[in-house]
Amino acid sequence: MSWDAEFTQYFDRCADSMRFTAYLLCGNHHEAEDVVQAAFLKLYLAGPKLVQREGLDAYLRRIVVRTFLAERRRVRWRREKLSEALPEVPVGAGLSEDKLVVWRALSTVPARQRAVLVLRYWHDLGVEETAAALQCSVGTVKSNASRGLKTLRQKLGPTFGELWQEVSPNA
Template sequence: MSRSSAPWDGEFSAYFARSARALRTTAYLLCRDWHRAEDLAQAALLKLYLAWPRLSHHDALDAYARRVVVRTFLAENRRVRFRREHLTDAPPEPLSPEPDVEQSVVLADALSAVPPRQRAVLVLRYFNDLSVDETARTLRCSAGTVKSQAARGLATLRLHLPAFPMEGR
């Protein structure tokens, strides 16, 4: 029996290939767990696929997918549930290679100390390079809320970051 495909499968596949890694990285910065990040990214992409025929502005797909990742992350953090660590045979996946891996790891660890809503603002503003207004639209809040959450999140982040020596000084 042959499986029929939707007429938009090719378009969606191209979008998936282009965007899945960035969504997963955004999710990882929010939750600090590659497996959970994969789940968040897959949930976003599944919702995007289901909504694809109704989406008239394909130029806004990245914003929609990021919004789904962030909302799913925030919704999971609002739930009160028992969480426990799961042991695996494989070591955890490393962060994406960066010019200074040590600083990236320290930054990611410090980011995990920031409350989830503030962390979402920081990731959208500074990692995804969204404007205040774009971040506000993604989180469905006011620009003032984005600014205050960013200020509080940065203050918390600074408390958990060690001082790095400045090169060339």
Template sequence: MNRLDEAHEERFARYVVGARPALRRKAFVLVGDWFAADDLVQQTLITVYRNWERLERHDALSAYTRTVMVRIFVDERRRHRWTRELLQGSLPEPEPATEEMTRVGDRMILLKALSTLSARQRSLVYLRYWEDLSIEEVARIMDCSAATVRSSTSRALRILRERIGVLSTPRRED
């Protein structure tokens, strides 16, 4: 390995150390599972590493890395549709009992509702509302038109509202 290679390796290693925690949290929003999020981050970092020497601005990689991660997520889900998890009627854990846990319960309901969306819909909601990107930026990342982003996001939000309503309605046991 020559000096140039070592310098690239060192810069990439520093980037990974700084970026991995945030990437893992973002990946969790997409996939809804910490182990799957770790896998998605790993695949993303492998792709970034393969292109590392060609990337011009190593100091501004977050947008590129986010785009890579979302595209890998959508492509992977598209290829493996038959492996989708089956949703069950109830969570294995009991509902949060105390008022301070209300936010945790709300988050669980939201994550469960997000998990029912298609990979593309979930990516649109993530990019638009979690990452707070403009419609044009989302269209560029998702490689579609702004009109498609608007209509698909609107449809995904309608589905989320319906599913959150169903999930948050307390069940009566007779």
């Protein structure tokens, strides 16, 4: 099968999942679309050189996260300011009220910490896998996860204690 056909099938299979991952990272649909488009372009260009195709999901997820982080560093001066208006709600995500509140709080966590939280708790990656995806040390992942969870706890308040015990029993 040619790379074009293989890429088309792969895109059809996982584009929605990557869009939602990017949306969790970015906090808005437009930026998420840009991140995913750039990530798929990078994957498409690298595809013919890739020997192993089994790890494409992890490789693409890594590209999405790294593209998001690079974009955050590049346009730091353009970053949106916090306002009283609520952020966009994921369309069709079927979020309960608790999940929506957690999602909104997640959008206030710094980008690197948010990337760690999304990979660790949304994609259920281990510490080592998350470190590999972000090309950082295991200690950096642990400290960013700890700081990110602390920030979320502060934003959410004491009423979400039971939820956090389910998500992070050791925290």
